[in-house]
Amino acid sequence: MDETSSEQLSVTNDNNNNLNINNNNIPIEIVSDEEMALIEAAFALASSSSSRSLLLRSSSPSPPPPSTLLHTNALSIKSITLLAKRRLSTATSTSNGKVNHPDIEDLLPKKTKLHDSFLHRYRNGRGLSVTDLTGAEWCEKQMELSLSRGGRRTTKAMKAGIARHVELEEEVMKRVKVKIATKEDRWALKFLNSIVGVNQLLFTGLTRELPIIAYVENIWMVGVIDEIRTPLTKEHHNPILVDTKTRSRGTLPSEPQRRNGRLQLMSYKYMWDNMIANDFPSGKFFTSFSLNRHQTLSEDLQEIGAGSDLNVSTLDDMVRCFANTCKMLAPAHHQLLLRYEYQADKSLLVEDKFEYDCEWLKDQIRSSLEFWQGQREANYAPEDERWKCRFCQFAADCPGYAESITPKEEDSNIKHDDDVTCISQGEDISSQISR
Numbered sequence: 360m361d362e363t364s365s366e367q368l369s370v371t372n373d374n375n376n377n378l379n380i381n382n383n384n385i386p387i388e389i390v391s392d393e394e395m396a397l398i399e400a401a402f403a404l405a406s407s408s409s410s411r412s413l414l415l416r417s418s419s420p421s422p423p424p425p426s427t428l429l430h431t432n433a434l435s436i437k438s439i440t441l442l443a444k445r446r447l448s449t450a451t452s453t454s455n456g457k458v459n460h461p462d463i464e465d466l467l468p469k470k471t472k473l474h475d476s477f478l479h480r481y482r483n484g485r486g487l488s489v490t491d492l493t494g495a496e497w498c499e500k501q502m503e504l505s506l507s508r509g510g511r512r513t514t515k516a517m518k519a520g521i522a523r524h525v526e527l528e529e530e531v532m533k534r535v536k537v538k539i540a541t542k543e544d545r546w547a548l549k550f551l552n553s554i555v556g557v558n559q560l561l562f563t564g565l566t567r568e569l570p571i572i573a574y575v576e577n578i579w580m581v582g583v584i585d586e587i588r589t590p591l592t593k594e595h596h597n598p599i600l601v602d603t604k605t606r607s608r609g610t611l612p613s614e615p616q617r618r619n620g621r622l623q624l625m626s627y628k629y630m631w632d633n634m635i636a637n638d639f640p641s642g643k644f645f646t647s648f649s650l651n652r653h654q655t656l657s658e659d660l661q662e663i664g665a666g667s668d669l670n671v672s673t674l675d676d677m678v679r680c681f682a683n684t685c686k687m688l689a690p691a692h693h694q695l696l697l698r699y700e701y702q703a704d705k706s707l708l709v710e711d712k713f714e715y716d717c718e719w720l721k722d723q724i725r726s727s728l729e730f731w732q733g734q735r736e737a738n739y740a741p742e743d744e745r746w747k748c749r750f751c752q753f754a755a756d757c758p759g760y761a762e763s764i765t766p767k768e769e770d771s772n773i774k775h776d777d778d779v780t781c782i783s784q785g786e787d788i789s790s791q792i793s794r
């Protein structure tokens with residue numbers, strides 16, 4: 360990304376992680392637009408996962424074709440949208456045509472236990488994604504309802520944001536169709552995407568949409584890093600992790616939005632560093648996801664692997680190549696970068712540079728895992744962030760929403776922009792690759 364061509368504000372963080380904006384004419388907007396993408400993506404993914412469908416580039420709701428693209432994004436995103444629209448039908452009709460909606464509490468488990476936790480029920484066989492973490496950080500109750508009921512909406516702002524991400528992706532990668540047939544192929548594709556992306560980073564200093572997978576906090580986590588850059592200076596060789604968010608209005612993000620973005624990028628760094636510091640636990644990986652390590656890969660995967668000088672005929676081969684690739688990397692830079700772009704003209708609204716805070720991150724992850732692993736009930740959005748309820752699809756059914764309707768909030772100047780529902784980079788899916 361050529362930062363010099365952007366209309367950049369000078370922004371730094373002070374020790375309290377606050378934005379210091381030299382030109383503060385840009386208003387801060389509480390919530391709206393595609394910038395919410397990664398938050399909402401968690402809910403979209405949650406909904407789609409509940410249908411247990413493979414997300415592919417086809418927009419057809421029929422079973423996925425064996426042909427997919429390497430390095431997924433735009434097209435997979437469309438598929439997520441479709442699946443997200445396929446809500447679980449829980450309403451019943453009466454004789455007078457009136458629709459009865461069951462009590463929300465009837466739709467949810469009375470008490471979750473570890474073995475029937477959300478993690479186990481909805482993320483078994485795929486791992487917990489970073490967007491699952493950020494979605495729960497936004498509001499655990501919303502995540503719970505999204506998992507249980509499914510269904511999210513798409514907005515114009517979201518579509519514009521997705522299109523921008525596709526544009527950024529296509530600046531550095533070309534999509535290639537790949538036929539896959541088994542779940543082993545699917546994982547192999549994810550690893551192949553990662554290997555090719557790392558090679559691109561090492562040779563060109565830049566890659567985008569890089570899938571990562573790591574075993575952290577005793578669970579498997581997956582993610583797709585928006586962008587990774589190699590610093591231009593000789594003194595620093597640690598890759599810089601970057602995430603770009605687009606906004607439909609020329610406003611600055613609110614603190615909860617920025618906090619959510621920080622959680623996302625810090626999670627990537629945590630996973631990245633873990634992948635590099637530790638040998639990939641391949642035995643645990645095959646067992647956790649019930650994979651046959653000796654499964655022969657599809658011809659396409661083998662051919663593309665050979666084209667990248669990878670001698671891979673089985674999933675085991677691919678995992679070994681991935682593990683070797685990780686050893687070539689340096690830990691990610693401690694400074695992380697969130698970019699906020701204005702959708703209308705792609706100008707840079709603000710850059711949020713912040714330091715990695717490992718302790719804060721671990722606290723966040725552990726707290727979230729209590730929810731995901733069924734050790735406690737879901738929390739509602741914090742009291743001072745109940746404005747989120749105004750943009751929540753499940754507000755009508757949420758016991759926490761009633762508490763949020765206070766005169767103070769009714770009179771507040773929270774802007775209601777587009778209905779905030781976004782879809783992001785499909786962290787659990789990889790069906791495209793950069794070449």
Ligand code: SF4
Binds near residue numbers: 499500740747753757
């Ligand atoms: S209404 Fe508010 S508290 Fe309830 S799920 Fe939605 S955002 Fe969370």
